[in-house]
Amino acid sequence: MTVQIKYCGCQSEEDYKLLIESKADLIGFIFAESKREVDPTKVNSWIQKYGKPKKLVGVFQNASLQRINDVISTVPIDIIQCHGTETVDQLKEIRDHSNKEIYKALPYSEHILKEIELYGKVADSLIVDSVAKGQFGGTGIPFSWKEVPNMMRKANALGVTCFIAGGIRPDNVSELIRHNPHGIDLSGGIEENGKKSLKRIETLERMIMR
Template sequence: MTVQIKYCGCQSEEDYKLLIETKADLIGFIFAESRREVDPKNVNSWIEKYGKPKKLVGVFQNATLQKIKDVMNTVPIDIIQCHGTESIHQLKEIRNHCNKEIYKALPFGENIIEDITAYGKVSDAIIIDSVSQGRFGGTGIPFSWKEVPNMMKTAERLGILCFIAGGIKPENVSELLRQHPHGIDLSGGIEENGKKNVQKIETLERMIMS
């Protein structure tokens, strides 16, 4: 199985112009409170200028249906990623009202297999992210990858994909790839001084494709 690549946290025209030329399958924009949060109007202007050669992911955190719809009215996103404490009922509501693929991010923990089993029934893919000092996502710190094979098997039984996020970078991606994830999700690991970095991306992609 080919590993899917998702580059998240695209936050500038420069980032977008770079990322659409990479081997990424998915490009993510954060529409939630974050240092990488972007304005939907800006995102749409980049897409109009450079086109849409990749699938686009809108990342939300405990957002209202109205907020998600407002973004969708401005940005042609293909996938809604819920990166908060959204319930299974809320995911069903989002799917019913928005008619888009739903990705659910889950924090790695001792109940992760049970969480994947529950949320995987109402999601098209699961993203497992790390938790550090109470922060979920954007920590830049990887969790223990020993459980990755079990997580992949659980997702496969449900017929969905499972991405790994949190602290992935060119220096450690080989270790993760040995666990055979369906996909990897990077943001800070391909940045230099807050901007997506072509050298880091090229290094990472050489390692993935080798």
């Protein structure tokens, strides 16, 4: 099975141009409070200038329906990623309101299989991410990947895809790929000095495609 690639945290026109020319399947923009948060109007200007050859993901965290609506009316995103403590009922409400695919990020814990079972019944895809020092997402620290095969089996049984995020880099991606994740999700792992790096992207993609 081909591993899907999602590059997240696109912050600039330069980043966007680089990512649409990569082998990524999905490009993510963060519309939540974060060092990588972007302005929807600017994002739309990049899309108008360079086109939209990839699926685009908007990342939100416990956002109101109004906030989500404001963004999707400005940016032609395909997927809404909920990266907070949204409930199953809230995901259903967002889906009904937006008519978009819904991805749900889940913090890795000893209860992850139960969380996949719960959210996999409503989300189109799941993203299992790291937690470190109370911070969920953007930690740059991988969790133990030995549970990845079990997570993929659970996701397969529910008919959803499951991405792995958190601390993935060109120098460790081969180890993760051996566990056959449906997809990988990177942000800081393909950056140098706060910008997406062509060198790191090309190195990572060589490791995945070989």
